[in-house]
Amino acid sequence: MNAQPRILDVDPRRQRSLRKLIEVSHEAPMDLLTSLPWSVGVDRSKTPKKVRHGWLTGTRFDEQLTPEQRHELLWLENARDVSMFISLEQVLPVLYVGYLNRHDRDLSAEVRDYLMVFSKEELVHIMTFRRYLEVAGLPLFGPEAATQFALEKLPGMPPIAGILFTIIVEWVAELGAMYSTQSAEVDPLTRALYRRHHVDEARHIAFARWVLESHFATAPEDELEQLRMMASSQLERLIPAYTFNPGIARFTSFPFPVDTKDEQQVREVTFSDANVALNARRLKPMNDWLAKVGLT
Secondary structure, three states, X not given: OOOOOOOOOOOHHHHHHHHHHHHHHHHOOOOOOOOOOHHHOOOOOOEOOOHHHOXXXXXXXXXXXXXXXXXXXXXXXXXXHHHHHHHHHHHHHHHHHHHHHHHHHHOOXXXXXXXXXXXXXXXXXXXXXXXXXXXXXXXXXXXXXXXXXXXXOHHHOOHHHHHHHHHHHHHHHHHHHHHXXXXXXXXXXXXXHHHHHHHHHHHHHHHHHHHHHHHHOOOOHHHHHHHHHHHHHHHHHHHHHHHOOHHHHHOOOOOOOOOOOXXXXXXXXXXXXXXXXXXXXXXHHHHHHHHHOOOO
């Protein structure tokens, strides 16, 4: 008799749903060449996100910008968001294939198959985002700090920690992207890019939720406390980094109004009333789930 899977399992009630996720992934895979209307190009005269969701909105620094400068910043902010997806999604297939190599016998067939599907989809996302940056004439920002943690620390931790890391980084970026871009004021190709990416990411997040919920149902309290500490630490780093990246100053064609070497000014932007309120709205689904499962 085969041993009962011991890691990254899902509740028996979710087995059928997980098989359906796998089937849908194979039935309608994202394709680099055909899934987006590349021929229409990018209309840089339109915005890549809702104007009121700009990083400097509601701060004294925004008042120093001309309309043209504000428009330029929105496109650079979008470049950072795309770069963040590239940076973080490049490490996830490495992590997940590592789980397949080390823990294959301890995985159910459905979980094993979805780890492979997940990894394949992330590779397509990376190529798609890179092509978008080229088409839009946007720069690639440097790697995110979280990638170092994922590459150096997570492989030595229990796989459930990797699933928790995944859902937090993907959910923050995904909620932010969809909240700001699905509007008629946004460039059509940019809007379509995030919408098509969302189709796959919604499945990734569902998978992670099911695995984590199953694990939390039986995990001992000391292990749950370690996961709470990890989630808290990750959120404390990731949300401010997502909210404002001072590195944008390297790319502007004008003097950036924020002194990025002044920690107080950086905090003033990152934790402005407008940004705190925006994060509360756009990250609410994730925050509600984290509270529901006892991670916050």
